[in-house]
Amino acid sequence: MADRRPEKACEQACESLKQQDYEVAVKHCTEALLSLSQYPPAHLPEPCQAQIDRIKIETLLYRIASFLQLKKYGQADEDCRHVLGEGLAKGDGSFRAVLCCMHLKGKLQIVSNVLSKSLMGESLNGMVTKDLTRLKTLLAETEVIM
Numbered sequence: 001m002a003d004r005r006p007e008k009a010c011e012q013a014c015e016s017l018k019q020q021d022y023e024v025a026v027k028h029c030t031e032a033l034l035s036l037s038q039y040p041p042a043h044l045p046e047p048c049q050a051q052i053d054r055i056k057i058e059t060l061l062y063r064i065a066s067f068l069q070l071k072k073y074g075q076a077d078e079d080c081r082h083v084l085g086e087g088l089a090k091g092d093g094s095f096r097a098v099l100c101c102m103h104l105k106g107k108l109q110i111v112s113n114v115l116s117k118s119l120m121g122e123s124l125n126g127m128v129t130k131d132l133t134r135l136k137t138l139l140a141e142t143e144v145i146m
Contacts, residue, residue, distance in 0.1 A: 006035040010055050013062040017110050022066040029063035032056075050094065057087060057098045058107070064135070065114040073128050076118075080131040084138075099142040112139045 009032035016025035036056050039048075060083040067076035087095030102108040115136040119129065 006032040006055050010059045014107055017062055017065055022069040025066040026063055029059045032059045053094060054098050057083060061111045065111045068114050068118040077128040077131050080135050084135060103142050108139060
């Protein structure tokens with residue numbers, strides 16, 4: 001994977017999230033996701049696909065947190081369903097491995113804090129609350145395990 005732009009955009013999104021510049025974080029995340037969509041999974045070696053999957057999961061988590069901060073709950077829920085659906089459907093442990101890696105790098109706490117704040121302070125509809133609670137539970141389990 002010679003082109004490192006998706007990973008750079010993902011890192012920039014994390015930095016924007018830390019700096020509370022949520023619109024910029026969404027922009028970086030969307031840029032990374034568009035760039036990642038150019039890599040067809042069938043034509044990549046396993047290690048490259050694993051790296052792309054990691055970046056995609058991180059990017060979606062950052063975008064969910066940014067959308068929540070911007071009070072764009074429908075978009076956050078759509079990304080939440082997408083990350084949960086793809087992440088848990090594989091059943092190979094790679095989703096949890098990405099969460100563990102993010103936790104070890106100190107990146108998971110940002111997303112977890114935003115989820116907690118949104119679930120406690122905002123009046124969300126039932127489906128959004130269900131999806132976000134499920135994601136928050138996975139993040140909390142990851143933090144406890146580590």
